[in-house]
Amino acid sequence: MTTLVVFVEHSGGNARRGSLEALGAARAAGCDCIAVLTGADAAQAAQTLGNSGAAKAVVLTGPAEHSADAVASAMAEVVSAQGADGFMAASTHHGQDLAARVAAHLDSVLFSDCTGLTQEGDSLSVQRSWLAGKAIAQLTSAAPAFCCTTRLNVFEIFEGESSVEVSEHAISAEAKARVVSIEAKGETKLDVKEAPVVVSGGRGMKEAEHFALIEDLAAAFGDAAVGASRAVVDAGWRPHSEQVGQTGKVVAPQLYVAVGISGAIQHLAGMRTSGTIVAINKDADAPIFKVADYGIVGDAFEVVPALAEAVRAVKAEA
Amino acid sequence: MNIIACVKRVPTTDADVRFKADSSGLETDGLPYMISFYDEIALEQAVLTKEALGGEVTALTLGPASGSKELRECLAKGADKAVILTDDEWMSCDCRATAKRLAAAIGELDAKLVFMGRVATDRDNAAVGPMCATYLGWACVSGVIEMECGEDKGTAKVETEDGIETVEFSLPAIITCNKGLNTPRYAGLKGIMAAKKKPLEEQAPAAADGQAVLSTVSAPPARPEGRIVGTGAEAVPALIDALRNEAQVL
Numbered sequence: 001m002t003t004l005v006v007f008v009e010h011s012g013g014n015a016r017r018g019s020l021e022a023l024g025a026a027r028a029a030g031c032d033c034i035a036v037l038t039g040a041d042a043a044q045a046a047q048t049l050g051n052s053g054a055a056k057a058v059v060l061t062g063p064a065e066h067s068a069d070a071v072a073s074a075m076a077e078v079v080s081a082q083g084a085d086g087f088m089a090a091s092t093h094h095g096q097d098l099a100a101r102v103a104a105h106l107d108s109v110l111f112s113d114c115t116g117l118t119q120e121g122d123s124l125s126v127q128r129s130w131l132a133g134k135a136i137a138q139l140t141s142a143a144p145a146f147c148c149t150t151r152l153n154v155f156e157i158f159e160g161e162s163s164v165e166v167s168e169h170a171i172s173a174e175a176k177a178r179v180v181s182i183e184a185k186g187e188t189k190l191d192v193k194e195a196p197v198v199v200s201g202g203r204g205m206k207e208a209e210h211f212a213l214i215e216d217l218a219a220a221f222g223d224a225a226v227g228a229s230r231a232v233v234d235a236g237w238r239p240h241s242e243q244v245g246q247t248g249k250v251v252a253p254q255l256y257v258a259v260g261i262s263g264a265i266q267h268l269a270g271m272r273t274s275g276t277i278v279a280i281n282k283d284a285d286a287p288i289f290k291v292a293d294y295g296i297v298g299d300a301f302e303v304v305p306a307l308a309e310a311v312r313a314v315k316a317e318a
Numbered sequence: 319m320n321i322i323a324c325v326k327r328v329p330t331t332d333a334d335v336r337f338k339a340d341s342s343g344l345e346t347d348g349l350p351y352m353i354s355f356y357d358e359i360a361l362e363q364a365v366l367t368k369e370a371l372g373g374e375v376t377a378l379t380l381g382p383a384s385g386s387k388e389l390r391e392c393l394a395k396g397a398d399k400a401v402i403l404t405d406d407e408w409m410s411c412d413c414r415a416t417a418k419r420l421a422a423a424i425g426e427l428d429a430k431l432v433f434m435g436r437v438a439t440d441r442d443n444a445a446v447g448p449m450c451a452t453y454l455g456w457a458c459v460s461g462v463i464e465m466e467c468g469e470d471k472g473t474a475k476v477e478t479e480d481g482i483e484t485v486e487f488s489l490p491a492i493i494t495c496n497k498g499l500n501t502p503r504y505a506g507l508k509g510i511m512a513a514k515k516k517p518l519e520e521q522a523p524a525a526a527d528g529q530a531v532l533s534t535v536s537a538p539p540a541r542p543e544g545r546i547v548g549t550g551a552e553a554v555p556a557l558i559d560a561l562r563n564e565a566q567v568l
Contacts, residue, residue: 011480068448068458068460069451069452069457069458072448072452092478092479093460093461093476093477093478093479094478096444096445096460097444097448097458097460097461099445100413100443100444100445100446100447100448100449100452100460101448101449101451101452101458103414103445103449104414104417104448104449104450104452104453105452107414108414108529109412109413109414109415109528109529109530110413110414110443110445110449111443111530112413112442112443112444112445113442113444125533128442129442129538130440130441130442130535131329131335131439131440131442132439132442133538134335134537134538135335135337135344135535135536135537135538136535136536136537136538136539137532137533137534137535138532138533138534138535139530139531139532139533140531140533141529141530141531142528142529142530142531143414143529176456176457176458176487176488176491177457177458177459177485177486177487177488177491178485178486179483179484179485180473180484180485180486181483181484182480182481182482182483182484183481183482183483183484184480184481185480185481185482191479193479194479197567233497239498240463240496240497240498241477243497246331246355246439247331247355247356247439247497248497250442254567255561255565255567255568264332265331265332265334266331266332272538272541273538275565275567276561276565276567277541277544278557278561284546289544289546291541291544292544293541293542293544293545293560293565294544294545294546294547294557294560294561294565295544295545295546295547296546296547296548296549296550296553296554296557297546297548297549297550298549298550298551298553299550302550302551303550303551303553303554305551306551306554307554307557307558310554310555310557310558311558311568314558314562314568
C-alpha cells in the first residue's frame with residue numbers, strides 16, 4: 001500500500017476544500033493518507049480529517065511556523081519518520097511552494113497541478129497539462145518518493161466516518177525567510193483557482209467601471225470569483241490575480257462564464273477544463289463559442305443584468 | 319554583488335502546438351520560441367537590482383546551443399554576461415534535474431541573489447525556484463509582486479489566495495517573479511549593439527538523471543460540441559434552463 005503525506009491547509013479551524021480534494025485524489029488512487037498541518041488552529045482542523053480520508057494527522061509546532069523553508073524541512077522529516085512513500089498538496093500558492101521544497105529534500109521530481117492520479121500496479125501515474133492546457137501529458141515517476149500537487153476543483157472529496165490519530169512534530173530548522181505580516185483580502189472574495197463558479201470579463205466590457213456588471217453576476221451566483229482576460233489586466237482594469245490563461249491562472253471551475261472575451265488561444269488554454277462553459281459575446285464568430293457548451297450572442301450590457309436577475313430568482317427559489 | 323537571472327526558452331504563447339504521431343513529444347519542427355513570460359520579469363528585476371546596488375548580472379539558461387539567441391536578448395536588455403548550459407535534450411529535462419543543474423551553476427558563479435520566473439509557460443511546474451533554493455540551502459520567496467533588497471537581506475510581497483503576505487528573507491536568496499513586479503524594458507539599438515561584444519559562454523551542465531517518465535503527450539480531448547441558445551437578453555431563460563436541467567450547475 002502506498003502511503004502519502006498530504007499538506008492540509010485550513011482557515012478558521014476548517015480544512016480548505018482544495019486540501020480535502022488532494023486527500024480525495026490520493027484515496028481514489030488507493031493510497032493511505034497522513035495529513036500534515038501547520039499554523040494556529042491546526043490541531044482543531046486536524047480533528048475531523050478522518051472523515052475526509054486521513055488515517056493520521058501530524059501537526060507541526062514551533063516558532064518557525066511562518067517560514068516556508070523551515071516548514072518544508074519539517075514536512076520532509078514527517079515523510080521519512082512516518083515511512084511514507086511521498087508528498088502531496090493542493091496547487092495553491094503555499095501548497096505549490098512547499099511541495100517543490102519538500103520534493104527537493106526528498107531528492108524527487110515534482111508533478112505540479114495534476115488533473116489525474118491513478119495507481120497502476122505498484123506505481124502512481126499522473127495526468128497534467130503542459131503549455132497551460134494546450135497539451136495533456138501522462139507521466140510516471142522513477143523518483144525515490146512520489147510528489148505531486150493537485151489542481152483545485154478537479155478531484156472529488158472522500159466522504160467517510162473515521163477517527164484520526166493526531167500527533168505533533170517540532171519544526172527544528174532555522175528560518176531563512178519568514179512571513180512577517182498578512183494583509184487579508186475581504187473574506188467573501190474567492191480566488192479564481194478555488195471558486196466553483198468563475199465569471200470573467202474581457203475587452204468587450206469596454207471600460208473598467210463596467211466590471212460592476214461582472215461583479216454583480218458573480219455575486220448573484222454567490223460562490224463565484226471574478227476573472228479577467230489578459231487584455232483587461234494589461235490595460236490596468238483588473239488585478240493580475242484575476243487573470244485566467246497562459247500568463248495568469250489555469251482554472252477548472254464547475255461553471256465558467258466568459259463575458260466579452262473573444263477567446264485568444266492563451267485564454268482558452270487556461271479555462272478549457274472547466275465543467276460547463278458559457279460564453280456571452282456580440283461576435284457570433286468569436287473563438288470562445290468553439291469551447292462553450294452554451295452561448296448567447298448579444299450585448300453584454302443587456303444580457304448580463306438579465307442573467308444576474310434570473311440567477312437570483314433561481315437561488316431565491318432554492 | 320553577483321546577480322543571476324535564469325531564463326528559459328519556451329514555445330511562444332500564441333504557438334499552435336502539434337504532437338509527434340506516437341505521442342512521445344511535441345513536434346518541434348518550425349515551433350517558434352521566446353523567453354518565458356515571467357523570466358522577462360526576472361531579468362528586469364536583476365538589472366534593476368544591479369542598478370540600485372551595483373554588481374554584475376549573469377543571464378543563465380539550460381538549453382540548446384541555438385538558445386544563445388534568447389541570451390543575446392538578455393544581454394541587450396542589461397545583463398553583463400551570459401552562460402548557457404548546453405543540452406540538446408533540454409526540453410525533456412524535468413524540474414528536479416533542472417534545479418540541480420542550475421544549483422551547480424549558481425554555485426560556480428558565486429552569486430548572492432538569483433531571479434527566476436514564477437513558472438515557465440511550457441511545463442507549468444512552478445517548482446524550479448524553490449527546489450533549487452532547497453538544494454543550495456538558500457532562502458526563497460515564490461511569486462513576488464513587490465520587493466526591496468539590500469546587501470544582506472530583503473523584503474518581498476507575494477499574493478496568496480487569502481491576501482498579500484510580506485516576507486523577510488536573508489541573502490543568499492532565490493526570488494521567483496510574478497507579473498506586476500516590474501515592467502520589462504525593450505532592448506534599444508544601443509543595447510543590441512553592445513550585446514554583441516558581451517561574453518556568452520557555453521558550458522556543459524552538471525550530470526543529473528531524469529526521474530519523470532513521459533508515457534504520452536497529446537492534444538487535450540475536444541470538448542463536446544456546444545450550442546448557441548439564443549440572441550440577446552431574450553435568450554436568458556433558455557440558458558437558465560440549460561444550466562439547471564442539462565448541466566445541473568445551478
